[in-house]
Amino acid sequence: MYPALISVQTLFEHLDDPYWVVLDVRHNLLKPEEGQRLFEQGHIPGAQFADLDHDLSGPIIKGKTGRHPLPNPFVLAEKISTWGIGEGIQVVVYDAFGGAFAARAWWLLHWLGHPKVAVLEGGWPAWLEAGLPTTPIVQAKNRRPFVVRRLCTEMVAGIVDVWAAADEGRLLDARTFDRYCGENEIIDPVAGHIPGAISYPFINSFDSNKSDSVKYFKATPTLKKELQHYNHPVCYCGSGVTAAHLALSFVYAGFPMPQIYPGSWSEWITDPDRGVQTGPQP
Structure with missing residues (x-):
């Protein structure tokens, strides 16, 4: 299990592993639509796009919440299921800024009781620097049931x-x-x-x-x-x-x-x- 960071080489060696899922969490706080656009231009093969504003955050209530409230855990769990993540799956998350946004997905999965998640060290720039393959083709994953067995409220x-x-x-x-x-x-x-x-x-x-x-x-x-x-x-x-x-x-x-x-x-x-x-x- 990789619970914190993982290298691009290790991820590359597991790209075809059916028990590994990759999430692309690229984002720009000042240009929120940029992450999706960059994902469509090219991403790590097999990666699924996780939108910070829509997938990894809940609704904003003006005058009460911050800009990225925690999502409803069961709504998030359903979304995670569509990415092909279930019990026993190793998840790898990445972005283009050293994990600044990917860490949100990493933390949320821990919060939902799924510790098998790691941030790709160096992210997208490290993947490109290593000359590893990219693709604009989106490969949908088969749905897996993601069950919130224990919500880690102590976090x-x-x-x-x-x-x-x-x-x-x-x-x-x-x-x-x-x-x-x-x-x-x-x-x-x-x-x-x-x-x-x-x-x-x-x-x-x-x-x-x-x-x-x-x-x-x-x-x-x-x-x-x-x-x-x-x-x-x-x-x-x-x-x-x-x-x-x-x-x-x-x-x-x-x-x-x-x-x-x-x-x-x-x-x-x-x-x-x-x-x-x-x-x-x-």
């Missing part, structure tokens, strides 16, 4: 959990540092961060020395050393997407799965009484 942090984590110095903000400071908010209507939160951008998990074009993770010992200071962390971001990438980093480094505040910043700011902090300090 989800609520508002009370967020306040506690903030007070105890274990609430981590996965957004870029400028957005954390409130200096460059290009997506949400309010800038800043949750009071007490510590900035730990998800991009900190990448090794900038490995490649200019492909985003690879830092070596496990390095990442473990950087993350070991945070006990029982709660992760959040703008809408619960890159927070999952930070959770992936913890698991890859050998730590237990941290909690995620799914609504994240975009949900937090729907209630002005919750408070907003700007600047570089928690």
